Amino acid sequence: MHAQFDFTVDGLPVQVHSFLSQGFAYSNDNNYLTMQTSKGSFAMTDVGVNVSAQLTDRLRVGAQVYDRDIGQLGKWHPTLDWAFVDYKFADWFGVRAGKVKTVLGLYNDTQDMEALHTWALLPQSTYPLDMRATNIAHTGGDVYGNISLHKAGSLAYTAYAGLRSFDPWGGYYYFSLASGFNIEKISGHTEGFDIRWNTPISGLTAGTSFVNSTINRSGQWISGPFLGYSYSITNHPERTVAAYLELVRGNWHFAGEFRNWNVLNEISSTILGTFPYQDGDQESYVSGAYRVSKHIELGTYYSHYHVDSPTAGDPNSSHINDNAATVRFDLMSHWDLKIEEHFIRGYGNSYSAHGFYATQNPEGYKPNTDLLVVRTGWSF
Amino acid sequence: MKLTNPLFLAVTLGALAALNLVAGEVKIIANSSVGASSVSADELKGVFLATKTSLSDGSHVEPVVLKGGATHEAFLKEYVGKTDSAFETYFRSLVFTGKASMPKALASDGDMVAYVARTKGAIGYVSGGTATEGVKTLEVK
Numbered sequence: 234m235h236a237q238f239d240f241t242v243d244g245l246p247v248q249v250h251s252f253l254s255q256g257f258a259y260s261n262d263n264n265y266l267t268m269q270t271s272k273g274s275f276a277m278t279d280v281g282v283n284v285s286a287q288l289t290d291r292l293r294v295g296a297q298v299y300d301r302d303i304g305q306l307g308k309w310h311p312t313l314d315w316a317f318v319d320y321k322f323a324d325w326f327g328v329r330a331g332k333v334k335t336v337l338g339l340y341n342d343t344q345d346m347e348a349l350h351t352w353a354l355l356p357q358s359t360y361p362l363d364m365r366a367t368n369i370a371h372t373g374g375d376v377y378g379n380i381s382l383h384k385a386g387s388l389a390y391t392a393y394a395g396l397r398s399f400d401p402w403g404g405y406y407y408f409s410l411a412s413g414f415n416i417e418k419i420s421g422h423t424e425g426f427d428i429r430w431n432t433p434i435s436g437l438t439a440g441t442s443f444v445n446s447t448i449n450r451s452g453q454w455i456s457g458p459f460l461g462y463s464y465s466i467t468n469h470p471e472r473t474v475a476a477y478l479e480l481v482r483g484n485w486h487f488a489g490e491f492r493n494w495n496v497l498n499e500i501s502s503t504i505l506g507t508f509p510y511q512d513g514d515q516e517s518y519v520s521g522a523y524r525v526s527k528h529i530e531l532g533t534y535y536s537h538y539h540v541d542s543p544t545a546g547d548p549n550s551s552h553i554n555d556n557a558a559t560v561r562f563d564l565m566s567h568w569d570l571k572i573e574e575h576f577i578r579g580y581g582n583s584y585s586a587h588g589f590y591a592t593q594n595p596e597g598y599k600p601n602t603d604l605l606v607v608r609t610g611w612s613f
Numbered sequence: 614m615k616l617t618n619p620l621f622l623a624v625t626l627g628a629l630a631a632l633n634l635v636a637g638e639v640k641i642i643a644n645s646s647v648g649a650s651s652v653s654a655d656e657l658k659g660v661f662l663a664t665k666t667s668l669s670d671g672s673h674v675e676p677v678v679l680k681g682g683a684t685h686e687a688f689l690k691e692y693v694g695k696t697d698s699a700f701e702t703y704f705r706s707l708v709f710t711g712k713a714s715m716p717k718a719l720a721s722d723g724d725m726v727a728y729v730a731r732t733k734g735a736i737g738y739v740s741g742g743t744a745t746e747g748v749k750t751l752e753v754k
Binding site for chain 1 (some may be wrong): 667
């Protein structure tokens with residue numbers, strides 16, 4: 234806790250914090266995460282700055298701006314990451330209103346802050362960089378609290394409802410364009426909860442999350458045989474169920490998470506009529522890390538992404554499996570460097586939007602992707 | 614093994630003495646505005662993990678930490694159950710999602726005592742031998 238930038242305004246304490254990371258990615262074959270990784274890419278930069286103030290014992294306000302340039306994503310178009318008012322009536326009950334980071338699984342709300350994690354890339358089955366914007370925050374409200382269970386530990390809960398966030402420079406738009414149709418209108422809502430039990434076993438947390446949400450969009454085909462025709466997709470609520478475990482004991486850190494996602498869309502177009510489309514996937518990972526010393530941490534994870542609707546005749550489209558190994562160097566208390574190797578097998582189907590895009594791989598996909606990621610981050 | 618075995622007794626007494634020494638290395642202190650004279654281990658952990666902002670007597674409290682050192686690490690290990698780096702990572706996750714502010718961090722036991730003495734609701738810790746005039750010492754139950 235060495236570096237803090239705080240000051241007072243009319244006697245009120247104000248804190249400013251920031252983070253910045255720069256990465257380099259190099260792959261043997263397929264281009265990954267919208268970067269030209271097969272040639273080596275430095276297009277992997279992100280930054281965030283926040284300001285917050287504790288106005289009274291119970292009331293706090295704050296906001297964070299986030300920007301990134303990761304391959305074709307972000308392109309230095311800043312977004313309001315979160316901005317909310319938080320009133321805590323009691324330790325067991327508080328409310329937040331505004332744009333709030335969505336609590337989903339272990340790391341959804343902290344996925345951008347590389348300094349918090351052992352990894353240069355979080356398991357992409359569960360926390361895909363390209364789909365970040367669709368799950369990262371909602372504009373609405375949360376209720377939250379922490380309930381002591383005495384000898385049985387404690388229970389932290391968050392329940393929320395609001396409008397989904399969309400980023401025209403995010404992966405969802407990029408995926409649509411890469412698939413041959415643009416997005417002219419998009420809207421959606423999201424509701425959900427997260428409950429995590431801090432068990433009486435030291436360092437062991439178990440939790441579950443549930444999300445019910447929609448994405449309704451319309452636009453035109455921009456390529457292919459239906460060029461110029463309009464379409465609309467009505468999303469019957471898509472549902473995500475997550476379960477997770479985390480054990481932090483001494484210098485060891487283990488985590489595991491499983492998610493199941495399913496959706497039923499109703500696709501309408503002037504030329505094709507109306508028809509349903511059902512899809513789903515399963516996302517999971519297990520990870521282990523050991524802090525060797527104050528300056529070095531070693532880690533590894535296995536990430537598994539399974540799609541319910543693989544491309545017919547292509548077994549590599551049913552999954553993306555990633556074995557990763559990381560060395561993290563904490564060069565200074567607020568400056569880290571990570572060197573990480575990924576052995577990725579499979580590439581998902583054309584609707585996966587999990588790192589592999591035909592526009593970045595026009596000659597088709599190779600079944601295996603070996604990827605080196607070097608990332609350095611600074612925060613205060 | 615017989616309980617009366619002199620070697621066993623010596624080892625046991627030695628271990629108990631060592632535990633007592635560890636517990637005695639850290640003293641929990643609070644501003645005089647804090648009504649409680651004792652705090653439970655669960656409460657203390659909750660306060661320093663920002664999940665509790667008041668004690669059982671209703672006193673609003675604000676955690677204050679040392680920037681580093683043996684007392685800081687002993688406190689975190691004994692009462693919070695985290696290493697220094699895990700504690701910092703935990704608080705950064707709160708700060709960058711807007712859920713809490715970084716706790717005030719002070720360089721020395723002397724600075725800690727002085728800050729806690731003048732700051733309403735402040736609760737901190739110092740090494741066992743530190744003079745604590747102007748603040749109250751909380752017993753941990």
